[in-house]
Amino acid sequence: MSIIEKSACELIEMLGNREISSREVTAAFCDRIEAVDSRVRAFLHYDRDQALRRADEIDHRRSAGQEVGLLAGVPVAIKDILCARGEPTTCGSKMLEHFKAPYDAHVIERLDRAGAVRLGRVNMDEFAMGSSCENSAYQKTANPWDLRRVPGGSSGGSAACVAALEAPLSIGTDTGGSIRQPASLCGIVGLKPTYGRVSRFGLVAYASSLDQIGPMARSVVDAALLLEAIAGHDPRDSTSLPHPVPPYRQSCQQPLPKLRVGVVTDYFGEGLDEEVAVAVKKAIEVYRSLGATIVDVRLPTSAHAIPTYYVVATAEASSNLARYDGVHYGHRAKEYRDLVDMYKRSRGEGFGHEVKRRIMLGTLALSAGRRDAFYNKALQVRRLLRGDYDAAFQQCDVVLGPTSPTAAFKLGEKSDDPLAMYLSDIYTVATNLAGLPGLSLPCGFTKSGLPIGLQLQGPAMAEETLLRAGYMYEQATDWHRQTAPLAGTS
Ligand code: GLN
Helix, strand or coil: CCHHHCCHHHHHHHHHCCCCCHHHHHHHHHHHHHHHHHHHCCEEEECHHHHHHHHHHHHHHHHCCCCCCCCCCCEEEEECCECCCCCECCCCCHHHCCCECCCCCHHHHHHHHCCCEEEEEECCCHHHCCCCCCCCCCCCCCECCECCECCCCCCHHHHHHHHCCCCCEEEEEECCCCCHHHHHHHCCEEEECCCCCCCCCCECCCCCCCCEEEEEECCHHHHHHHHHHHCCCCCCCCCCCCCCCCCHHHHCCCCCCCCEEEEEHHHHCCCCCHHHHHHHHHHHHHHHHCCCEEEEECCHHHHHHHHHHHHHHHHHHHHHHHHCCCCCCCCCCCCCCCHHHHHHHHHHHHCCHHHHHHHHHHHHHHCCCCCHHHHHHHHHHHHHHHHHHHHHHHHCCEEEEECCCCCCCECCCCCCCHHHHHHHHCCCHHHHHHCCCEEEEEEEECCCCCEEEEEEECCCCCHHHHHHHHHHHHHHCCHHHCCCCCCCCC
């Protein structure tokens, strides 16, 4: 097995035993990026020399007998939405084309402290708004399983680079499904942690009450390892939770006797692709054969999750994105008549269509006279949703369903139909509205060879349960061991 096919945990073991150096590991992934990224187009910024210098530093520290961290010498790709001092952070937007972050995000500090080798910055939908990565102002990332198809979004670059073996691990963010849906479409594992589990300090805000940062990897154990490195309290994010960080990497491998799996019957109705439904139902049988108790549960309010999300998220976005005015931040128009004209032109030129659409929607939902009908109503539905989950978790430990209603769709297929695109998130947005953790993992393939994802959601701070339940399933199947062929021409 070549270096790039190994899991992060295997690489860590080999690095620890001095069977291999971080320089060799990093060079192998850099070679892969140079060989395939012109077709996958996951990376926005990539600097081989910088990555190799960092790898040398870790190798040197290790041979000098100094303490090295949890991820010492292992490459990690970063979604281009986390600030890293002196580095570009474009958020997939022309608005931030020339922005260099003046400080490190908490997650970047954590990765650096853990000895990770940051490999580069990967593509995303502009300001994390989208489900296909096609809203990036820079490039369209392809799905490594079929290069004519989308990788999902908004963390499409993070998912595609891991599926294409360009990085063993990546960081994504999830406001309404942006870790789980691309993980599902690219056949990898993605975990959206409980709101507050990972600090958002230094994460460019889209919808602050929903945004979470999380791990993407090719197996549950690797995702657990990366979560262990980035989770934990940070006083700089007032919503960060104080709970201690369990040793996720080890604990996820402990079996879960007496697991109760709740099957969300509301998820198996209209709009769900037949092949996805069949694969997910087979996964239920795998759990049954592993000794889990299967119960039916209802999440009736989830029928309203999409409109609720698109009111709450756009309202918060309209407020968060007000700062990009060409003065505080962002692109400034070259020609303008007066101050107001300068704001208008700067924002008009800097933002793409989807971002503008959402700013307008959110501004409308918050406007005088409409706030009660839209925003306040959405907050009430959000509360009901959380109540649904609380009731469901009286009956089970995790709820199970599909991550996405379909496998990867074709590039361009939904770009002119925002509502069809929004429906890609039908099973994921409620998790964020309720602040809960959700895990997506591979559970099969369509007849045409596209990956299908299974979603497990749990109560707040139940990451360990989700990872253990995911690991159990993964041990009984080999979907996650398949490698994307990089087939088709994009
Ligand atoms: N696809 C969803 C949206 O377009 C979710 C995005 C996200 O989680 N960042 O808003």
